[in-house]
Amino acid sequence: MKIGLDIMGGDYAPRATVLGAIEAYKSLDPNQKLVLIGDKEVSLPFFEEQNFNPDHFEFVHTKEAIGMGEHPTKAITQKPNSSISIGFKMLKEGALDSFSSAGNTGAMLVGAMFSVKTVPGVIRPAISSIVPKLKSGYGIMLDVGANADCKPDTLLQFGILGRLFAENILGIQNPKVGLINIGEEEEKGNLLMLATHPLMKDTNMFNFVGNIEGRDLFDDKADVIVCDGFTGNVMLKLAESFYVLTLKKGFKDEFFARFNYEQYGGSPILGVNAPVIIGHGISTPEAIKNMVLLSRSMILTKLVDKIASAFK
Incomplete structure (x- = not known):
């Protein structure tokens, strides 16, 4: 197994990525190799520090990187020697089993679709996010930013992708799939939700529990929360603020502590032909470590193969 990590991606790279890789190494088995892609010379002092x-x-040395503010498509095509471009090239050629980066989100999404490409049958890949539940455990929400505008059949597919992730990565048997809406009633919502609800209600691809509201996000009504990327991104950013607010207010709470993005490492792109994970731009060593371990879980469970089988 070879897990690819872009050590040039993120606001605190390469120090945070190198330290995170070191921490991840302690949890990997001997046959699970971490491949670092980036400027080896610049990263060496951080190894010496530790x-x-x-x-x-294993190092793949390159000095070139894609900046956080660069245009994704232009950067991928014009910077073939950047750490992200090299990572996707290796992933496409089978030299890596997964690839992750806390760098430019758009470049990661474009790179995934241009290199390993979308799983046949999947209309649009989705960026997913882990959601903590009030009592215990976690759910998954998708999409959280890849597709601001969606069609009903795309949301239906997000339900399938989320179900497979919940089963294989979160260990939830027969996960409940809910559709985010402004009310629980079938007749509520905009044109997109009104058209999506009957598709989900009639499918046998997952356990649909109907519409759910924003207030249901953290309870047990649904394990998989389906929404368009615009709605999902707004909810995700709001949820991420809870942990920061508790710190600013000076109190500790077990539930709100689970909103700390570091615990999850990153957001998988579901629906492409290899495990690809996008990390938060402000990723710390702890977040990088957990991004690597999430990559390993996606490889070990053969999640991508199971997604491909579901869409045949």
Whole structure:
């Protein structure tokens, strides 16, 4: 197994990515190799700081990187020697089993679709996010930013992708799939929701529990929360603020502590032909470590193969 990590991606790279890789290494089995893609010379001082031998990793050296503010498509095509472009090239050629980066989100999405491409039958890949539940455990919400505008059949497919992730990564048997709306009644919502509800109600591809509201996001009504990327991104950013607000107010709470993005590492792109994970731009070493471990889980469970089988 070879897990690819862009060490140039993120606001605190390469220090945070190198330290996160070191922490992840401690949890990996001997046959699980971490491949670091980026400027080796710049990263060496951080290995020395930790008294850690960089030879534990395989390095693919490049000095070029895609900046956080660069145009995704232009950057991918005009910077073939960037760490993200090289990572996707290796992923496409089978030299990596997964690839993750806390760098330019758009470049990661474009790179995934241009290199390993979308799973046949999947209309649009989705970016997913882990959602903590009030009592215990987690759910998954998708899409959270890849598709601001969606069609009913796209949302239907998000339900399938979310169900497979919930089963294989979160360990939830027969997960409940809910559609975010402004009311529980079938006749509520905009044109998109009114058209999507009957499609989900009639499918046998997942356990549809109907419309759910924003107030249901953190309870047990649904394990998989389906929405368009515009709605999902707004809800995700709002949820992420809860943890920061508790810190600013000076109190600790187990539930709100689980909103800390570091625990999840990153957001998988579901619906492409290889495990690809996008990390938060402000990713810390802890977040990088968990992004690597999530990559490993996606490889071990053969999630992409199961998605491909579901869409045949």
